[in-house]
Amino acid sequence: MSDIHELARACRGLVNKSRTDVATLRVRAAAQDANHTGARSEKYERMLPQQAKRHLRKATSHEQKGRKNLSNEKLGTPPDGVKPLKLLSVVIPARDEEGCIGSTVEHLHVELRLRNVPHEIVVVDDGSTDRTWELLQEASERVPTLVPVRGVSPHGFGRAIVRGFDQSRGDAVVVMMADESDDCRDVVTYWKVLNEGYDCVFGSRFMKGGGTIDYPWLKLRINRLANVFVRALFGIQLNDTTNAFKGYRRTVIDGCRPYLSPHFNLTIEIPLKAIVRGYSWKVVPITWRNRRTGAAKLKIKEMGSRYLFICLYVWLEKYFSRGDYKKVGD
Numbered sequence: 001m002s003d004i005h006e007l008a009r010a011c012r013g014l015v016n017k018s019r020t021d022v023a024t025l026r027v028r029a030a031a032q033d034a035n036h037t038g039a040r041s042e043k044y045e046r047m048l049p050q051q052a053k054r055h056l057r058k059a060t061s062h063e064q065k066g067r068k069n070l071s072n073e074k075l076g077t078p079p080d081g082v083k084p085l086k087l088l089s090v091v092i093p094a095r096d097e098e099g100c101i102g103s104t105v106e107h108l109h110v111e112l113r114l115r116n117v118p119h120e121i122v123v124v125d126d127g128s129t130d131r132t133w134e135l136l137q138e139a140s141e142r143v144p145t146l147v148p149v150r151g152v153s154p155h156g157f158g159r160a161i162v163r164g165f166d167q168s169r170g171d172a173v174v175v176m177m178a179d180e181s182d183d184c185r186d187v188v189t190y191w192k193v194l195n196e197g198y199d200c201v202f203g204s205r206f207m208k209g210g211g212t213i214d215y216p217w218l219k220l221r222i223n224r225l226a227n228v229f230v231r232a233l234f235g236i237q238l239n240d241t242t243n244a245f246k247g248y249r250r251t252v253i254d255g256c257r258p259y260l261s262p263h264f265n266l267t268i269e270i271p272l273k274a275i276v277r278g279y280s281w282k283v284v285p286i287t288w289r290n291r292r293t294g295a296a297k298l299k300i301k302e303m304g305s306r307y308l309f310i311c312l313y314v315w316l317e318k319y320f321s322r323g324d325y326k327k328v329g330d
């Protein structure tokens, strides 16, 4: 029901000619949900004003046309001399995500299948006290590419992702969240960029073309401050280092070991190490929206010092290791 209201609200916004990026994103996100959950019915269409209905129909037909073309499009054709990638592993850490894990996995599977991306979806559940694990078992009957993995104690976001890396087989890896914050279409973009030959692809929600929906005010301020700090410390042109949703070639995942971060600080350990160790990277715009079910696990108070520790650790590596850990030639 809340999806329907969200869509109605967003469309009303469109009718009022408030065509901001965020409004468009809201409509897209809500329409996506409505389609996905089957909630897109006459019942909710009746709730929309005429003009909004027209917008929605037009958007849907564009989207369908676009998808038809995209499914025929050859994705990620590598330039001369670059070996094509064979398999994409999407690694998803999940703890207590019973409200969304099923739709995250199915939605992603549909998108990747539609775009002909050879893939596996490795979901690492550790320490869930709700039905996340049972739902993953059920989903694996419907989604053949799903690989549910059970984490072992001690638990933690970073540990779960590293376990996912160890259990995955792809020569390209994308880390994605379970709470439907990240857009499945951005995963396809990541695959494409990695196939162009880049070692890493970093999404940014804060560049032209990117966006966020319902980002909590305080969290956003802290995020922006943290990113300014990281940028200044490392002198890099990346303004969204702290977002975990990123893509890497397997060579990067292995080349950045051993990982020190058991918790959310792994989010910055991988990209910062990859940059410092000399892997190539590209930044692309992505969209993000706040979770609608479940609870946030990131406790900024607990994580602040851990983020600082890992930043300073990689900074020390950059200036004092004399290149001992640098990427070795292909």
Ligand SMILES: Nc1nc2c(ncn2[C@@H]2O[C@H](COP(=O)(O)OP(=O)(O)OP(=O)(O)O)[C@@H](O)[C@H]2O)c(=O)[nH]1
Pocket (backbone or CB within 6 Å): 092, 093, 094, 095, 096, 097, 124, 125, 126, 127, 151, 155, 156, 157, 160, 176, 177, 178, 179, 181, 290, 291, 295, 296, 297, 298
């Ligand atoms: N396996 C595992 N997954 C975790 C753990 N902690 C968090 N996660 C997952 O990591 C992802 C990110 O956690 P969130 O709680 O969404 O963190 P956040 O994005 O900062 O918070 P929100 O603003 O609520 O989205 C989600 O998919 C969680 O289920 C953990 O200890 N183990």
Ligand SMILES: [Mg+2]
Pocket (backbone or CB within 6 Å): 177, 179, 181, 291
């Ligand atoms: Mg989240």
